[in-house]
Amino acid sequence: MTALFQNFKRYESLVNVVHLSCCWSTLGRLAAASEQDWFNDNASAAGLAALAAKTAAMLTENPTSGDIRARELANIAHGAAKSGRAAALGDFWTVLANAVEPRLGECNAQELANTCWAFAKAGVAHEGVFNAAARVLCTGASLDSFPPQELCNVAWAFSSVGRVDDKRLFAALCRAAGRSVESFTTQGLTTTLSSFAKAGVTDLPLLRALATQVHRKLAQCNAHDLAAAVWACAKLGVGDAALFGAAAAAAERHSDRFTPAGLANVVWGLAKSGHCASTVSCQSDCSNRLTPLTIAVDSQLFARAFEQPIHRHLAAFNAQDLSSCAWSMAKATHVSPPLCEALSRAARDCLETFNTQDVMNFAWAFVKLGVADAELLTSCAAALASQRLDELSAPQIANVAWTFATAGQMDTALFSSLARAAQTAAVDFTADDLASVSWAFANANQLDERLFKALASRAATLIDEFDEEVLDNVEWAFHKAGHRALVKQLRQRRKGRAGTEPGGQQLALPGASKCGRIVIAGGGIGGAAAAVALQHRGFDVQVLETDSSFDARKQGYGLTVQCADALQALGIDLAQDDAPSTSHYTFSADGHILAFFGEAFGGGKVRDTGANDTGSGRFVHLPRQALRHRLLEKIAPNTVRWGTKLRSFEPTGNGGVSLTLTDGNTMEAALLVGCDGIFSTVRRQLALAGDALNYVGLVVVLGISDAVFPLCERRIFETVDGTTRIYVMPFTTTSTMWQLSFPATEEVARNLTKDVAVLKKDILRRCGDWHEPIPSLLRSTPLECMSGYPVYDRPVLEPETLRPLSRSDARVTLLGDAAHPMTPFKAQGANQALRDAVLLADTLAECVAQHGPQAGLVAALPVFERKMLRRSSRTVIASRDKAKQLHTRLALQPGRKGQRDAADLNVSEAIQTLQARGISASSATDPRGLDAVVAKCISGGVDEPAPEAQLEPCWGWAVRDDAEEAAWHKGTVLRIRKSGKMVVQWQDGSTAILAEDFVQPRAKKRKH
């Protein structure tokens, strides 16, 4: 470097542009080789200043000289940018830009790419240069001849200087990149992908191809490339569980090598993708020893790989990095008080540098983790209130309202700014926007009159688009806000659907059968419902079901059904099958109440039993087989071909589909609907891009018990310990279903679930010392009424993935679990399948009426799929999130669920009061009943001592344990029901309900 400057000084008066360009190139190369560690003396500063001054003078004196060619200018720019002192060169860049701009058309690919790269690297977003470059790059097939490195440099340059709106340029870049996907270097690949992410490129096939290459090259990625790749794939929503799983493992290896921004990006990307779980290793085995599973899905990875590096980089984090780390921590459900405290302190020091998004994410994360301190949130509320909120989207507005309401921070200025922002945006709200914003404000008890008026007038125009869930939330919110007229309209909307018969179902479409036969693969909930809905509309339907008969397989679990609109459209009345619950509790493992809600406390959901809907929105619980039976009995005889399994399908020449069955037979269909569940044959054959089973890191064990326990009567309860969770609900009016879940690796889950006896031992050790009746409930469940399985879902499907252009007119579609399998933790799978079935029939009927039988079928499918996937993808994601949360310490936070109609009730305070008064799961044996005790306590009338339980010693006549015949057993009468039946507790703590004649006072035993 010294020699370079000395020579330059000696010959300065003689140099021409070619010499100068050589000097700059050499300078750039030497600087890069010394890792920019050359500029540490006065001689270097003077040498650089002299070189820059001479260059500027030459370019200014004779800017149009023929000697000044594009090549030399590109070299000068490139060398200057690589010098590492670009910012010190000041006006030099303006002079250079003026000289470069008119000559860009003369550049070859490398010169053009280098020039763009250099200006971007120097942080000089010269409009003229970038406009001219974009023009040249988009002319003809200019970019097609660019090698991958040059494509990468151009993409990086334009995205770095914020020229992400150059849609034409990015489209041309995508086309060119698509031709050389496999030739990118690792760095070129990750840089190009992250540039595309910044530009919001939507070319999914290309992005997926790039993500696949990233996966292949992951082992060669350094920390920088890895961070760029993970961030980009998560931002673009490409990459599958396998990619993110491998990336999480690589991130753990590199965790000490990330820059602060790189660390924040990689943590954000892994949390956003939600796939870190696949790398979690639980030490466990399926022997008889207790499996020491202490992990909480993503949280363990976060603790292992990221917590210490985040602590180390805290001082260097900018606002966005801090916010990303906090947000990721919450998404990974990682509750670490020291890290929260450190992040909170760091944020407080620079809150004024946070933009709106950063503050929102930061505050949300702390509230979500239940660790927000009031001082931090007050500062966040003030910071938000001082910013422009009118650019927030509806979900963002709802999120902010939820965050601050949940934390009890009702900052007047903030809520008023939010209300004004929502009021202005309301005219453009979608049905979902309207539901989330009105719910969030009502939930926060912020019933701003002007806002609700604006929301009400928007609601009136959207009313026909509301599905059941939206109706439920909107009705509740406007009821609370006192908009009686709208509530009445909403209730009417709930009751009647245009074109329905008095029974509820849709009218038949004349000529529907001309479409040809619709074959449904799978006779589960979705398939049976689709058959009902399609036959109502007059379509010719055949269902193929693998099982040899309705009862061929044990299908023992219960469902909670919440979609009254779909039931109504199907004409199904579940009143006689409903096993109702009137209260819902969450307990800790020692029985403390963590949350409660329900009808028993004078509000909450009112139950709804189906076609005779009273507009009440109450849920129904029933065995899956009972619902399936109700559906199948509505189908015309011989519609279902039992014992018939679809093997494969292919399109026929006439637009239909030819089906091959596993018995070798074939059949023709005008349309094939895959309702064949999570392991769908139809979906597998569609070979959808990026499709794979996603193991969510959990085992679920199911059981059904006939034993009677007071806590299980007409009640749902769940008990959590931060890792394991049990959910207990009525199966029928005389039996109870439980669902126990805990984290495990896929291998452990598979091994453990092979043998229910081993599984039972494992769960009894896990929950054996939990509050009663959990141990007794588990013990009382016969092995043949138990089953276990690893929990899977699949990536959320995009409509374009399900129906790519190459298959745009395919007469094949999916619904139910085949289209959108989800974890069972939000109890939504069957509800979604029922709604899909009605939607399919409605859309087909509408399109066939409009376009005729054949064109109508083809036109209907993309419309149906778009609507179905838009609705169901929310629940897939929410179910996955809930799966995660329920198995972490987050589940232990008191009051996470509350009585939503009880505006005056402070749930946290109520829970503290209940704990202080010793009211817990064991209060279920109180003669007044648990709900009455809780209701009395929260209404303030608590001090009255509980009446002495009339624990009458008795003999009860019953079949118990493994005995085959009834006998007299010792017990105590806990309670006498209104019917006269007695609740008897046996000496092992379990209970039974016996008729009066079967109970005798202990003293007067007599022969029965």
Ligand SMILES: Cc1cc2nc3c(=O)[nH]c(=O)nc-3n(C[C@H](O)[C@H](O)[C@H](O)COP(=O)(O)OP(=O)(O)OC[C@H]3O[C@@H](n4cnc5c(N)ncnc54)[C@H](O)[C@@H]3O)c2cc1C
């Ligand atoms: C423990 C548990 C609790 C749940 N709780 C709830 C709840 O409370 N609320 C709720 O809404 N959802 C719940 N779900 C989810 C719900 O059960 C499913 O989402 C729903 O059953 C999906 O219906 P489906 O028809 O799409 O698939 P499935 O019910 O799986 O039916 C698929 C059918 O296709 C058949 N089949 C498969 N392959 C072929 C083939 N090649 N040819 C012919 N037939 C084939 C199968 O035999 C099966 O009968 C729960 C799930 C579980 C596991």
